[in-house]
Amino acid sequence: MRCxxxxxxxxxKFESLSKKTLFFQKTTTLFQQVIHxxxxxxxxxxxxxxxxxxxxxxxxLFYLLLFIFPSNLAKHFIxxxxxxxxxxxxxxxxxxxxxxxxxxxxxxxxxxxKPSSRLFLSLIFLxxxxxxxxxxxxxxxxxxxxxxxxxxxxALWLLFGWWVAENIGWNERRKVFAFLGLGxxxxxxxxxxxxxxxxxxxxxxxxxxxxxxxxxGLAKTSLGGVEYLRSYGTFPHPNVLGGVLSVLLLWFISAKxxxxxxxxxxxxxxxxxxLAAFSFLGGLLGFALGASLITSHLSxxxxxxxxxxxxxxxxxxxxxxxxxxxxxxxxTGVGLGTFTANLPDFELPPGPTLFLQPVHNIFALxxxxxxxxxxxxxxxxxxxxxxxxxxxxxxxxxxxxxxLVFLGFFDHYLYTLPQGLxxxxxTLxxxxxxxxx
Numbered sequence: 001m002r003c004x005x006x007x008x009x010x011x012x013k014f015e016s017l018s019k020k021t022l023f024f025q026k027t028t029t030l031f032q033q034v035i036h037x038x039x040x041x042x043x044x045x046x047x048x049x050x051x052x053x054x055x056x057x058x059x060x061l062f063y064l065l066l067f068i069f070p071s072n073l074a075k076h077f078i079x080x081x082x083x084x085x086x087x088x089x090x091x092x093x094x095x096x097x098x099x100x101x102x103x104x105x106x107x108x109x110x111x112x113x114k115p116s117s118r119l120f121l122s123l124i125f126l127x128x129x130x131x132x133x134x135x136x137x138x139x140x141x142x143x144x145x146x147x148x149x150x151x152x153x154x155a156l157w158l159l160f161g162w163w164v165a166e167n168i169g170w171n172e173r174r175k176v177f178a179f180l181g182l183g184x185x186x187x188x189x190x191x192x193x194x195x196x197x198x199x200x201x202x203x204x205x206x207x208x209x210x211x212x213x214x215x216x217g218l219a220k221t222s223l224g225g226v227e228y229l230r231s232y233g234t235f236p237h238p239n240v241l242g243g244v245l246s247v248l249l250l251w252f253i254s255a256k257x258x259x260x261x262x263x264x265x266x267x268x269x270x271x272x273x274x275l276a277a278f279s280f281l282g283g284l285l286g287f288a289l290g291a292s293l294i295t296s297h298l299s300x301x302x303x304x305x306x307x308x309x310x311x312x313x314x315x316x317x318x319x320x321x322x323x324x325x326x327x328x329x330x331x332t333g334v335g336l337g338t339f340t341a342n343l344p345d346f347e348l349p350p351g352p353t354l355f356l357q358p359v360h361n362i363f364a365l366x367x368x369x370x371x372x373x374x375x376x377x378x379x380x381x382x383x384x385x386x387x388x389x390x391x392x393x394x395x396x397x398x399x400x401x402x403x404l405v406f407l408g409f410f411d412h413y414l415y416t417l418p419q420g421l422x423x424x425x426x427t428l429x430x431x432x433x434x435x436x437x
Contacts, residue, residue, distance in 0.1 A: 046174040054109045059167070061106035065099060066179035069422050070187040070232045070244075071099040072208030084341060089356050090236070091340045097418045098208070103160050110163060120432040122167050123381045124158045130377040131336055134370035138335035150337035157421040164429025169436035170394065172284050174255050176430075181260030182249055188267030191231035191241060195270040198229045205208040210235045217353070231270040232236025240413045242268050244423055247403050250283045254396050275410055279403045286399055314349035315410070318359040321346040323369040333371040362408040362415040385431040397431050 016411050074097040082092045102305045126231060131151060138147025145219045190209065200212045210232050212218060219230045219238050229236040245268045252261040268276060324346045325334045339358045351356040359365050367375040382405065389397040404414060404424055413420035 005434060008042075012306060016392065054111055055353070058106040058110035060147065060335075060336070061109065062163075062167075063175075064180045065102045065106070065422075066176060067183045068102070068207065069096050069099055069180070069183050070207070070419060072210070072236060072419070073205070074208060077145075084344060084356050085354060087354055087356060089340045091337070091358055091416065092143070092146055094145050096254060098270075099418050099422065100153065100156060103422075107156070107159055107163060108110070110167070113166075115162075115167060116434060117432065119384065121162055122331055123377075123384055124162055124336070127374065127377040127381050128155055128158065130374040131370050133332040134334075134336040134374065137332050138338055139328070141335060141338070142205040143335065143341055145340050146337040148191075153418075153421070157418070157425040158428075160422070161425030161429035161433075164426060165434075167435055168429070170392070170430065170433050171436045173251075173430065174378055177251050177257055177260075180248060181252060181255075181257045181264075184252075184260045184264040186269070186422040187233040187241070188237075188245070188263040191233040191270050192266045193365070194231045195229065206234075210234070210236065226342070230272045231267070231437045232266065235419060236417065237413075238271040238412060239273045239275060240417060240419060242271035242273030243279065243407045243411065243427065244419055245271070246273075246276040246280035246283065246407070247400050247423060247427070249280055250396065250399060275407070279407055282406065283399045285404045286395070287360045310351055314351060314355055315360050317349040318343075318357070319364055322359040322361070322364040325368040326364075326371070331371050331373070332365070333369045333374065336369050339365060339369050346414065357417055360411050362412055365412055365415055382426070384426045389431045390436075392431075397427060400427050 015103040032339050045173055046417050074095045077096075078088065079094075083248070111294070112146045119432045122352060128151075131154065135151045138144055138150075142148075144352050183218055190201055191205075194212065200209050204211055212229065212232065219232075220227045222228075231241065233239055233241045235244070245264045249261060249268065252258075252264065268280065320345055322339070325339070325342060329332065340356045343356055359368065363375065363378070367379045380399065386398065386401045389401065414424045415421065
């Protein structure tokens, strides 16, 4: 609409004509100018596509990824080692996700060029290099396929973050937020439908929506003494839905994208993730790093919804096991992607059912699986991005990194699930991005 008024104001005057004729003439001229500009843009796009279609296709796939990022649609490869004590463990199932295929496609399509800044790329390769010893440990075990899959998954998403830093300028963030907003709108509407109907809406083939009616151990909340199903969207757990939204909602506030903000806020509410709500409120307050971390530890006592007594004791037990694993192999870790497979050799979490999950702390998980060098390289990567946002005065991303650190202290999805890795890598990429592409 702004473009229309811009052209309208620049149209020639027709002083001698009647108002009706004048309006007709200006409208005709306006239409001609708009068509001319659209034709010029189309021809420019056509020339660019015909001379070198790969960058344009890569960019289109990038924006497609922003739209479908909540998707959990995937092909799972279950084999004997995916079971521990007769229980199928998701973390031990090699999986190829739709969103990862899209990310791989545009990375392969995009022509490689000399990086504008080598710092981010160097930090990525340093971290990947630090994972090699733990990947080698995994290769020497029956879980070699898990280690290989995990290594390439981490490499894929980190290179995605580097692609963002090289090809998406910080001045283009509103366009990025707009496409992310579209993804948030559809997954939040799906989450709202799940809450009101208390079941799945479309089923798995709708971008990986969990088959809630067929799942055991569903996450629920109590309202007025009545139990209600917490909404999953297309995510594996309501906490993942809430955690991702808690970060993106602040991006929508900064862009004044009220539609995605309102819809996403409702999605956050029906996830009933108090940890995510605390992350969102903490982001609004703009906590400093120290205050955020201190308060996050206190939140274990003040936020019982996500952390009931059993949940707290299980998390503590997993942390103790992670520390024991690290002590057994401080240099290499127990093997990339093998935390849950090694867990029975240490202390199993308490509870009426067998609870085999990665430790709910991404820093402890990196240390246990991959050793001290990977842990330090991972910290260096996060800290460098944090200080980069301060240097460039991108305070929105400064807060986002603090939120991710906070969420990473109490859950593992930022390191183990594609939606979490997507958000983490996108934030890192925007942190290192130039002002303009």
